Structure formats: structure tokens, C-alpha cells
Amino acid sequence: MDTNKMLKAFIRTYRSLLIAEGMNVQESRFELRDGVFVHRETAVAWWSWQASRAAVVVQMPNRAAEAYREEFDDVEGGCFNEAAYISDVRKAIEAQGLKVAP
Structure with a gap:
């Protein structure tokens, strides 16, 4: 803001x-x-x-973390799981007592 x-x-x-x-x-x-x-x-x-x-500081999840990597048989090198990352970003923001708009 x-x-x-x-x-x-x-x-x-x-x-x-x-x-x-x-x-x-x-x-x-x-x-x-x-x-x-x-x-x-x-x-x-x-x-x-x-x-x-x-005083509000939100520690964002590491996008490069293995937790956000999905492996598929037909995709070499895997894919980034954006939904899981966004979910964790939302949790990090809400953990600081802030609201996240839908």
C-alpha cells in the first residue's frame, strides 16, 4: 500500500x-x-x-524448492506446481495476521 x-x-x-x-x-x-x-x-x-x-514482514516460500517441482513422464525436467506455491504464499501472508483477497 x-x-x-x-x-x-x-x-x-x-x-x-x-x-x-x-x-x-x-x-x-x-x-x-x-x-x-x-x-x-x-x-x-x-x-x-x-x-x-x-513490522509486518512476510517470508515468501522459495520458488526453487523441490516441494514445488512435479515430475511427469511426458515432461522432461518436471514442471513448477504454481497452485502449491500460491497456496503456501497465501499461508505465509495469513500467518502474519493479514487477510488475502480471494
Whole structure:
């Protein structure tokens, strides 16, 4: 996700949280100056949001692993089992607590 999309998602989510908490949400809370939130509490929440995203690292399966090689009588050298690889990629992503669109 690019920074602009992430920023919009953060503002939408944070605004929803504040409203759910019964707070009066003023737009000044989301004012940016030189790419930094002016409101201290919002700036701290944004920093936390970004840090949580940066901490997510997905170790992708090794495409060259024998687990993804299928041997067939009529194919010399075997074939790459893309379905098995995609399944393992999905599992690796979900293991990090992330959702994968179908």
C-alpha cells in the first residue's frame, strides 16, 4: 500500500474510532503541515500505525524448492506446481495476521 492510501486509511479508521468513543471530531485534528500531523495525539497515532505496518514482514516460500517441482513422464525436467506455491504464499501472508483477497 502506498503512503497516500495508507494515510487515507489511517484517517478514515482513526476518525471512526474517535466517533465511536463519542468524541467531537474536529477537522483540525487531521491537519497536516509539511507531511506531519499538527495535532500531537494524531501524530502519535499515525506514527504507531506506520510502525505496525513496517513490522509486518512476510517470508515468501522459495520458488526453487523441490516441494514445488512435479515430475511427469511426458515432461522432461518436471514442471513448477504454481497452485502449491500460491497456496503456501497465501499461508505465509495469513500467518502474519493479514487477510488475502480471494
